[in-house]
Amino acid sequence: MREQVVCKTTDLKPGDMKSSYFGKQNVLICRTLDGEFYAFLNQCTHQGAPLDKGMICGATTHTSTPGDYHYCRKGEIIRCPWHGREFDIKDDGRMLANPTKKLPSFKVRTEHDDVIIYK
Amino acid sequence: MSNSKIPLVDTDIHERVQYQEILEYLDEPFKHYIQNCHWMQEKHMPYTQPSVAGVDRADAVVPDGSPAGSDLAFMQEQLLDDIGHEFGILTSALDPSPSSMHGWHEMATALATAYNDWQIENWLEKDERLYGSVHIAAQDRDGAIKEIERVGSHPKMVQILLPIDDIMWGDPYYHPIFEAAEKHHLMIGMHHNEPPVYYGKWPRYFIEWHTLISTAHMKQVTNLIFNGVFDKFPNLGLMMIEGGYTWIPHLMWKMDQQYRDLRHEVPWLKRKPSDIFKNQIRVTTQPAEELTKKEFMSLIDQMGTDEILCFSTDYPHWDYDSPTRALPNLDPELKNKIYSENAKAFYPKLPNE
Numbered sequence: 001m002r003e004q005v006v007c008k009t010t011d012l013k014p015g016d017m018k019s020s021y022f023g024k025q026n027v028l029i030c031r032t033l034d035g036e037f038y039a040f041l042n043q044c045t046h047q048g049a050p051l052d053k054g055m056i057c058g059a060t061t062h063t064s065t066p067g068d069y070h071y072c073r074k075g076e077i078i079r080c081p082w083h084g085r086e087f088d089i090k091d092d093g094r095m096l097a098n099p100t101k102k103l104p105s106f107k108v109r110t111e112h113d114d115v116i117i118y119k
Numbered sequence: 120m121s122n123s124k125i126p127l128v129d130t131d132i133h134e135r136v137q138y139q140e141i142l143e144y145l146d147e148p149f150k151h152y153i154q155n156c157h158w159m160q161e162k163h164m165p166y167t168q169p170s171v172a173g174v175d176r177a178d179a180v181v182p183d184g185s186p187a188g189s190d191l192a193f194m195q196e197q198l199l200d201d202i203g204h205e206f207g208i209l210t211s212a213l214d215p216s217p218s219s220m221h222g223w224h225e226m227a228t229a230l231a232t233a234y235n236d237w238q239i240e241n242w243l244e245k246d247e248r249l250y251g252s253v254h255i256a257a258q259d260r261d262g263a264i265k266e267i268e269r270v271g272s273h274p275k276m277v278q279i280l281l282p283i284d285d286i287m288w289g290d291p292y293y294h295p296i297f298e299a300a301e302k303h304h305l306m307i308g309m310h311h312n313e314p315p316v317y318y319g320k321w322p323r324y325f326i327e328w329h330t331l332i333s334t335a336h337m338k339q340v341t342n343l344i345f346n347g348v349f350d351k352f353p354n355l356g357l358m359m360i361e362g363g364y365t366w367i368p369h370l371m372w373k374m375d376q377q378y379r380d381l382r383h384e385v386p387w388l389k390r391k392p393s394d395i396f397k398n399q400i401r402v403t404t405q406p407a408e409e410l411t412k413k414e415f416m417s418l419i420d421q422m423g424t425d426e427i428l429c430f431s432t433d434y435p436h437w438d439y440d441s442p443t444r445a446l447p448n449l450d451p452e453l454k455n456k457i458y459s460e461n462a463k464a465f466y467p468k469l470p471n472e
Contacts, residue, residue: 053177
């Protein structure tokens with residue numbers, strides 16, 4: 001399969017995510033607060049949890065110092081519904097605590113009100 | 120989640136009661152205290168648990184909005200049927216949980232009785248795969264023994280739960296509980312309570328507490344062994360639940376070394392501590408540290424036996440371990456032991472054909 005409509009742009013408000021299918025693959029469609037769409041395999045790299053049951057949120061960042069939280073990147077981080085692992089939507093799905101691991105990702109474009117995954 | 124059916128004995132499943140459900144099993148005036156005075160078990164944890172849905176898997180909330188673990192049909196669908204469980208051992212949630220209450224022994228003892236009846240009627244007698252834990256308020260030793268005598272002979276009760284908290288259960292004062300357990304062919308299951316880790320307080324961060332849970336398990340194991348519980352009750356077994364497993368070789372070596380030097384103080388010990396551990400103590404795997412197969416096999420080698428570990432999921436909690444993903448891919452014989460045979464050999468009342 002070279003490309004497929006996986007949802008409508010109106011299905012997802014900025015900061016939301018949902019599961020869909022690209023062929024037989026269960027995929028996670030994410031929309032960041034700037035309105036952009038991203039797609040990943042809907043399965044945590046750790047133990048396979050369905051990521052659409054987790055949440056999109058922000059992250060406490062490396063600029064935090066002991067006792068002083070710095071929280072930003074709202075709407076750009078996927079957190080797993082089981083163990084809470086964090087994946088950076090805008091950094092190719094890389095895991096925050098271990099950037100050598102990342103969620104398998106898919107190319108996405110929008111046409112009119114269609115969200116399309118393509119190869 | 121997976122179609123590969125492992126004939127699994129899951130040694131840690133947390134069913135959950137809601138206060139309104141337990142009322143019909145509770146005697147007065149304790150029913151009144153919940154129904155009209157809105158009593159709730161004390162809560163301590165100062166953190167928003169650093170996962171998505173507090174203490175639970177976010178996808179384990181029941182579709183009607185009820186708390187995770189509170190609905191048998193949904194547990195069957197999401198866990199027992201999906202994974203293909205052969206048996207599951209219920210270990211309850213923390214709130215309300217009589218075995219982990221502080222203070223007010225009368226309420227704790229009444230709640231234990233109600234909880235056991237609720238568990239039997241709504242879980243053990245409704246799904247043949249599920250086996251249960253006898254709840255007692257062990258701080259009221261004599262009340263606890265009465266409760267063991269009342270429900271301990273139920274064919275699906277396989278263990279007595281003792282909390283890992285601020286009481287060290289090896290003290291001879293509590294030995295009559297072990298005597299009652301032996302009488303009914305019940306093992307002891309120990310699960311940590313809040314907050315046994317940090318000098319009885321909470322550390323600053325949840326990640327500290329969760330990292331150090333195994334230290335609380337090590338304290339109880341050390342205490343029971345050196346207080347002579349396992350020599351006094353040779354048919355008794357102890358299942359340490361939810362402390363992980365990589366601490367086992369360390370504690371075996373440490374206890375054996377101390378025994379060689381200090382045996383004089385504990386002359387009632389007839390065997391090396393590590394031999395007692397191998398014969399009478401079992402440990403559930405979750406939360407499993409992520410080891411390679413080589414690392415895992417090295418650890419088994421250091422334990423000196425492959426019969427200690429028993430797989431557990433901890434469903435529906437946030438640090439759930441997937442039976443297909445949490446441990447490295449093991450050779451069939453070892454896999455069968457850890458996922459099934461070790462637990463069957465341990466619990467006398469679990470079918471083992």
